Amino acid sequence: MNRFQRVAANRKGRDLAVGDIHGHFLRLQACLDQVGFDPEVDRLFSVGDLVDRGPYSEQALEWLARPWFHAVQGNHEALAVTYLHGGRLDLDMYRAAGGGWFLDLPSAEQLRFVDIFLTLPIGMEVVTRNGLVGLLHADSPFADWPTLRDSLEARDDAEVREVCQWSRRRLREGDTHAVAGLHALLVGHTPVLQVKQLGNVWHLDTAGWSSGHFSLLDLDRLAVVSPMPGA
Ligand SMILES: [Mn+2]
DSSP: OOSEEEEOOOSSSOEEEEOOOTTOHHHHHHHHHHTTOOTTTOEEEEOSOOSSSSSOGGGHHHHHTSTTEEEOOOHHHHHHHHHHHOSOOOHHHHIIIIIHHHHTSOHHHHHHHHHHHTTSOSEEEEEETTEEEEEOSSOOSSSBHHHHHHHHHHOOOHHHHHHHHHOOHHHHHTOOOOOBTOSEEEEOSSOOSSOEEETTEEEOOOOTTTTSOOOOEETTTTEEOSOOTTO
Protein backbone atom coordinates (compact mmCIF):
# COMPACT_ATOMS: atom_id res chain seq x y z
CA MET A 1 0.00 0.00 0.00
CA ASN A 2 1.37 3.41 -1.02
CA ARG A 3 0.02 6.15 1.20
CA PHE A 4 1.84 8.76 -0.88
CA GLN A 5 2.10 9.00 -4.65
CA ARG A 6 4.14 11.29 -6.91
CA VAL A 7 2.91 11.83 -10.46
CA ALA A 8 5.26 13.04 -13.21
CA ALA A 9 4.47 16.06 -15.36
CA ASN A 10 2.04 15.78 -18.25
CA ARG A 11 3.98 16.83 -21.33
CA LYS A 12 1.16 16.18 -23.80
CA GLY A 13 -2.08 17.65 -22.50
CA ARG A 14 -3.93 19.31 -19.65
CA ASP A 15 -4.11 18.29 -16.02
CA LEU A 16 -7.45 19.08 -14.39
CA ALA A 17 -8.68 18.50 -10.85
CA VAL A 18 -12.19 18.06 -9.48
CA GLY A 19 -13.73 18.06 -6.00
CA ASP A 20 -15.89 15.39 -4.36
CA ILE A 21 -17.82 13.26 -6.88
CA HIS A 22 -20.08 11.16 -4.61
CA GLY A 23 -21.42 8.84 -7.28
CA HIS A 24 -22.27 11.55 -9.80
CA PHE A 25 -20.09 10.27 -12.62
CA LEU A 26 -22.62 11.16 -15.33
CA ARG A 27 -22.63 14.81 -14.25
CA LEU A 28 -18.84 14.70 -14.08
CA GLN A 29 -18.59 13.28 -17.59
CA ALA A 30 -20.92 16.00 -18.88
CA CYS A 31 -18.65 18.60 -17.26
CA LEU A 32 -15.56 17.01 -18.86
CA ASP A 33 -17.31 17.03 -22.24
CA GLN A 34 -18.04 20.74 -21.82
CA VAL A 35 -14.34 21.58 -21.58
CA GLY A 36 -13.32 19.20 -24.37
CA PHE A 37 -11.46 16.82 -22.06
CA ASP A 38 -9.29 14.54 -24.21
CA PRO A 39 -8.53 11.22 -22.48
CA GLU A 40 -5.73 10.60 -24.99
CA VAL A 41 -3.60 13.40 -23.53
CA ASP A 42 -5.43 15.05 -20.62
CA ARG A 43 -5.57 13.77 -17.03
CA LEU A 44 -8.15 14.20 -14.28
CA PHE A 45 -7.19 14.33 -10.60
CA SER A 46 -9.76 13.68 -7.87
CA VAL A 47 -9.48 14.78 -4.24
CA GLY A 48 -11.43 11.68 -3.20
CA ASP A 49 -14.99 10.85 -2.09
CA LEU A 50 -15.92 9.10 -5.31
CA VAL A 51 -18.72 7.15 -3.67
CA ASP A 52 -21.81 7.47 -1.42
CA ARG A 53 -24.73 9.92 -1.56
CA GLY A 54 -25.14 9.88 -5.36
CA PRO A 55 -26.70 7.32 -7.73
CA TYR A 56 -23.72 5.65 -9.46
CA SER A 57 -21.17 4.83 -6.75
CA GLU A 58 -20.60 1.42 -8.39
CA GLN A 59 -18.96 3.19 -11.34
CA ALA A 60 -16.04 4.26 -9.15
CA LEU A 61 -14.07 1.14 -10.04
CA GLU A 62 -14.46 1.73 -13.77
CA TRP A 63 -13.22 5.28 -13.36
CA LEU A 64 -10.31 4.23 -11.17
CA ALA A 65 -9.27 1.73 -13.85
CA ARG A 66 -8.83 4.51 -16.42
CA PRO A 67 -5.20 5.43 -16.97
CA TRP A 68 -5.94 9.17 -17.05
CA PHE A 69 -7.88 9.25 -13.76
CA HIS A 70 -5.97 9.64 -10.49
CA ALA A 71 -7.51 9.95 -7.02
CA VAL A 72 -6.55 10.21 -3.39
CA GLN A 73 -8.59 8.35 -0.79
CA GLY A 74 -11.43 10.37 0.74
CA ASN A 75 -13.13 9.76 4.05
CA HIS A 76 -15.95 7.93 2.27
CA GLU A 77 -13.54 5.42 0.72
CA ALA A 78 -11.96 5.17 4.19
CA LEU A 79 -15.37 4.35 5.71
CA ALA A 80 -15.69 1.34 3.37
CA VAL A 81 -12.17 0.22 4.28
CA THR A 82 -12.94 0.57 7.99
CA TYR A 83 -16.16 -1.41 7.61
CA LEU A 84 -14.33 -4.44 6.19
CA HIS A 85 -11.04 -4.16 8.03
CA GLY A 86 -12.26 -3.28 11.49
CA GLY A 87 -12.10 -0.13 13.52
CA ARG A 88 -14.71 2.10 15.05
CA LEU A 89 -17.61 2.79 12.75
CA ASP A 90 -21.09 4.16 13.43
CA LEU A 91 -23.19 2.18 10.96
CA ASP A 92 -26.21 4.45 11.27
CA MET A 93 -24.02 7.45 10.49
CA TYR A 94 -22.41 5.61 7.56
CA ARG A 95 -25.80 4.72 6.09
CA ALA A 96 -27.09 8.26 6.65
CA ALA A 97 -23.99 9.55 4.83
CA GLY A 98 -24.95 7.54 1.75
CA GLY A 99 -23.12 4.29 2.42
CA GLY A 100 -26.21 2.09 2.03
CA TRP A 101 -25.27 0.97 -1.50
CA PHE A 102 -22.02 -0.44 -0.06
CA LEU A 103 -23.45 -1.91 3.15
CA ASP A 104 -26.04 -3.79 1.08
CA LEU A 105 -23.53 -5.30 -1.38
CA PRO A 106 -22.60 -8.99 -1.11
CA SER A 107 -19.37 -9.28 0.86
CA ALA A 108 -17.35 -10.44 -2.16
CA GLU A 109 -18.37 -7.23 -3.94
CA GLN A 110 -17.51 -5.12 -0.89
CA LEU A 111 -14.08 -6.71 -0.92
CA ARG A 112 -13.63 -5.84 -4.58
CA PHE A 113 -14.24 -2.15 -3.85
CA VAL A 114 -12.14 -2.06 -0.69
CA ASP A 115 -9.17 -3.76 -2.38
CA ILE A 116 -9.11 -0.92 -4.91
CA PHE A 117 -9.81 1.83 -2.34
CA LEU A 118 -6.82 0.57 -0.37
CA THR A 119 -4.56 1.24 -3.35
CA LEU A 120 -5.48 4.94 -3.29
CA PRO A 121 -2.85 7.14 -1.66
CA ILE A 122 -3.75 9.51 1.18
CA GLY A 123 -1.60 12.24 -0.37
CA MET A 124 -0.45 12.87 -3.93
CA GLU A 125 1.80 15.40 -5.63
CA VAL A 126 1.82 16.28 -9.31
CA VAL A 127 4.72 17.94 -11.07
CA THR A 128 3.46 20.96 -13.03
CA ARG A 129 5.07 23.79 -14.99
CA ASN A 130 4.83 26.02 -11.93
CA GLY A 131 5.98 23.56 -9.31
CA LEU A 132 4.45 20.85 -7.20
CA VAL A 133 0.69 20.66 -6.76
CA GLY A 134 -0.45 18.52 -3.83
CA LEU A 135 -3.77 16.77 -3.38
CA LEU A 136 -5.44 15.66 -0.15
CA HIS A 137 -9.08 15.02 0.60
CA ALA A 138 -9.45 17.49 3.48
CA ASP A 139 -6.34 19.27 4.83
CA SER A 140 -2.68 18.97 5.71
CA PRO A 141 -1.86 18.25 9.36
CA PHE A 142 1.53 19.94 8.88
CA ALA A 143 2.54 23.44 7.82
CA ASP A 144 4.94 22.04 5.26
CA TRP A 145 4.42 19.42 2.61
CA PRO A 146 7.74 17.53 2.94
CA THR A 147 6.87 16.69 6.56
CA LEU A 148 3.55 15.23 5.47
CA ARG A 149 5.18 13.36 2.58
CA ASP A 150 7.80 11.87 4.94
CA SER A 151 5.14 10.92 7.48
CA LEU A 152 2.90 9.19 4.94
CA GLU A 153 5.84 7.34 3.41
CA ALA A 154 7.28 6.24 6.76
CA ARG A 155 4.31 5.12 8.84
CA ASP A 156 0.54 4.74 9.01
CA ASP A 157 -0.32 7.37 11.61
CA ALA A 158 -4.06 7.39 12.33
CA GLU A 159 -4.00 11.01 13.53
CA VAL A 160 -2.29 12.18 10.34
CA ARG A 161 -4.80 10.27 8.22
CA GLU A 162 -7.67 11.74 10.26
CA VAL A 163 -6.68 15.33 9.43
CA CYS A 164 -5.89 14.49 5.79
CA GLN A 165 -9.34 12.98 5.28
CA TRP A 166 -11.71 14.65 7.75
CA SER A 167 -10.55 18.11 8.88
CA ARG A 168 -12.70 21.18 8.19
CA ARG A 169 -10.57 23.46 10.37
CA ARG A 170 -8.96 25.59 7.64
CA LEU A 171 -12.26 26.71 6.13
CA ARG A 172 -13.92 27.10 9.52
CA GLU A 173 -11.13 29.37 10.75
CA GLY A 174 -10.47 31.05 7.40
CA ASP A 175 -6.79 30.10 7.84
CA THR A 176 -4.76 31.68 5.04
CA HIS A 177 -1.37 30.23 6.01
CA ALA A 178 0.30 28.54 3.07
CA VAL A 179 1.42 24.93 3.12
CA ALA A 180 5.14 25.39 2.46
CA GLY A 181 6.89 23.40 -0.23
CA LEU A 182 3.95 23.41 -2.64
CA HIS A 183 2.80 25.71 -5.41
CA ALA A 184 -0.75 24.76 -4.46
CA LEU A 185 -2.63 22.22 -2.38
CA LEU A 186 -5.98 21.03 -3.73
CA VAL A 187 -8.61 19.70 -1.33
CA GLY A 188 -12.33 18.93 -1.16
CA HIS A 189 -14.52 17.50 1.61
CA THR A 190 -16.28 20.71 2.67
CA PRO A 191 -18.68 22.18 0.11
CA VAL A 192 -18.14 25.79 -0.96
CA LEU A 193 -20.25 27.92 -3.31
CA GLN A 194 -17.30 28.67 -5.59
CA VAL A 195 -13.74 27.39 -5.68
CA LYS A 196 -12.16 29.04 -2.66
CA GLN A 197 -8.47 29.80 -2.19
CA LEU A 198 -7.07 30.19 1.34
CA GLY A 199 -3.33 30.81 1.22
CA ASN A 200 -2.14 28.30 -1.38
CA VAL A 201 -4.90 25.84 -0.47
CA TRP A 202 -7.71 25.53 -3.02
CA HIS A 203 -11.08 24.14 -1.94
CA LEU A 204 -12.65 22.45 -4.96
CA ASP A 205 -15.84 20.83 -3.66
CA THR A 206 -18.49 23.06 -5.20
CA ALA A 207 -21.17 20.40 -4.55
CA GLY A 208 -21.49 19.07 -8.10
CA TRP A 209 -22.83 15.95 -6.37
CA SER A 210 -25.59 17.97 -4.72
CA SER A 211 -27.28 21.22 -5.68
CA GLY A 212 -24.06 22.90 -6.83
CA HIS A 213 -21.83 22.34 -9.85
CA PHE A 214 -18.57 20.58 -10.64
CA SER A 215 -15.53 22.84 -10.96
CA LEU A 216 -12.56 21.73 -13.04
CA LEU A 217 -9.30 23.42 -12.03
CA ASP A 218 -6.35 23.52 -14.43
CA LEU A 219 -3.29 22.50 -12.42
CA ASP A 220 -0.81 24.55 -14.45
CA ARG A 221 -2.76 27.80 -14.39
CA LEU A 222 -4.73 27.31 -11.17
CA ALA A 223 -7.77 28.55 -13.05
CA VAL A 224 -11.27 27.11 -13.18
CA VAL A 225 -11.87 26.04 -16.78
CA SER A 226 -15.42 24.69 -16.45
CA PRO A 227 -18.25 27.15 -17.09
CA MET A 228 -20.01 28.64 -14.10
CA PRO A 229 -23.68 27.59 -13.91
CA GLY A 230 -25.89 30.08 -15.69
CA ALA A 231 -22.92 31.66 -17.49
MN1 LIG B 1 -15.41 13.99 2.44
